[in-house]
Amino acid sequence: MMYLIDTDILIDFFRRRPAAGEYLDSKGDWSYSVATAIELFAGANDKKQIVEMEQFLNAYSMLQFSSDIGARAQTSSKRTRKRTG
Numbered sequence: 001m002m003y004l005i006d007t008d009i010l011i012d013f014f015r016r017r018p019a020a021g022e023y024l025d026s027k028g029d030w031s032y033s034v035a036t037a038i039e040l041f042a043g044a045n046d047k048k049q050i051v052e053m054e055q056f057l058n059a060y061s062m063l064q065f066s067s068d069i070g071a072r073a074q075t076s077s078k079r080t081r082k083r084t085g
Contacts, residue, residue, distance in 0.1 A: 002029050003027045003028075003029070003031070004030070004031055004063065005030045005031070005032050005036070007032075007035075007036045009023060010036060031061035031062065032060060032061075032062055032063070033063045033065065034064050034065060040053055040057075041053065
């Protein structure tokens with residue numbers, strides 16, 4: 001089974017939090033989304049950190065969003081926002 005890893009887990013991993021590394025190891029085969037990559041690189045402190053992230057992430061699959069998936073996510077996000085105020 002392939003797992004899609006959330007940005008928060010990878011942020012913790014790059015902050016050297018042991019539990020995040022253990023979690024990733026426990027999942028074996030995992031991937032991340034293009035949105036996660038964008039969020040990670042946007043939060044990087046410097047070029048060195050970006051290179052570190054790129055080198056690590058290159059070992060895994062990055063899932064692209066189709067326009068259909070993007071539209072569905074946007075609709076879902078709007079519905080959730082309306083319910084929570």
